[in-house]
Amino acid sequence: MYESLLRFPTDLFAELDRMQREMQGFGGLSLPSSIRAVGRGAFPAINIGSTPTAIRIDAFAPGIDPAKLSISIDRGLLTIAGERPSDVPQESEKLSVYAHERTVGSFKRVVSLPEDADPARVEATYRDGVVGISIQRREPAQPRRIEVK
Amino acid sequence: MSEKREVAPRTEERHSPALMPPIDVLEDETGITLFADLPGVPRDRLTVRLDGEGLLIEGEIAVETPEGTTPAYTEVQTPRFRRLFTLSRELDTTKSDAAFKDGVLKLRIPKAEHAQPRRITVNVG
Numbered sequence: 001m002y003e004s005l006l007r008f009p010t011d012l013f014a015e016l017d018r019m020q021r022e023m024q025g026f027g028g029l030s031l032p033s034s035i036r037a038v039g040r041g042a043f044p045a046i047n048i049g050s051t052p053t054a055i056r057i058d059a060f061a062p063g064i065d066p067a068k069l070s071i072s073i074d075r076g077l078l079t080i081a082g083e084r085p086s087d088v089p090q091e092s093e094k095l096s097v098y099a100h101e102r103t104v105g106s107f108k109r110v111v112s113l114p115e116d117a118d119p120a121r122v123e124a125t126y127r128d129g130v131v132g133i134s135i136q137r138r139e140p141a142q143p144r145r146i147e148v149k
Numbered sequence: 150m151s152e153k154r155e156v157a158p159r160t161e162e163r164h165s166p167a168l169m170p171p172i173d174v175l176e177d178e179t180g181i182t183l184f185a186d187l188p189g190v191p192r193d194r195l196t197v198r199l200d201g202e203g204l205l206i207e208g209e210i211a212v213e214t215p216e217g218t219t220p221a222y223t224e225v226q227t228p229r230f231r232r233l234f235t236l237s238r239e240l241d242t243t244k245s246d247a248a249f250k251d252g253v254l255k256l257r258i259p260k261a262e263h264a265q266p267r268r269i270t271v272n273v274g
């Protein structure tokens with residue numbers, strides 16, 4: 001609100017500070033991040049969605065044998081782990097490797113689930129390289145309309 | 150094979166933001182093999198265009214979500230992958246071969262016949 005009074009157009013540091021504050025969140029509030037958050041480029045990348053009846057987790061893990069994928073829920077923590085084979089053979093006299101950016105080897109991601117997640121009702125699919133996990137919520141959390149008599 | 154920076158996009162579609170898919174590129178005596186990770190892209194939303202100018206890999210992510218899903222946390226925020234490459238002259242783009250399975254693209258571009266290695270005998274005169 002009073003920022004403009006304190007900021008001088010030539011003050012580069014003030015400008016950077018303001019940009020940093022803006023990037024931290026809207027209205028100067030810094031958004032909390034999950035304690036299990038990992039840095040950029042973690043494998044597999046995860047998207048989490050929520051509906052009134054279920055929690056949906058999509059893990060972007062291409063080129064994996066679904067039979068070798070391990071998905072478990074223990075005390076409210078969902079763990080997705082597996083191993084990704086390498087498509088790049090050993091470099092030799094006759095073979096040059098120019099780029100090797102794709103993730104290789106074992107991977108693991110842990111997601112904390114909301115309290116109403118029901119570990120007994122979980123479904124997982126693998127399509128187009130995406131692991132889709134649907135976890136149903138327990139009944140009481142579903143919104144109910146209460147009639148006024 | 151070198152990467153092309155998008156300095157002057159050729160068409161309107163190039164302006165849309167896109168993720169850069171991670172790749173592996175290998176070369177042996179007979180050609181180049183490229184692997185690209187494009188998770189969430191169905192077969193019919195993948196474009197692989199090879200022409201005299203280069204190689205374009207583009208894919209739209211289409212992940213089915215139940216109706217009424219609100220995002221709670223997202224690491225994949227852009228629903229598109231795109232990457233451009235320039236190709237060198239000795240590659241024969243007419244004989245390329247592509248396979249796409251579980252979000253992994255494997256593209257093989259052979260070298261033209263005349264560019265394949267030949268053993269040169271040195272005659273001692």
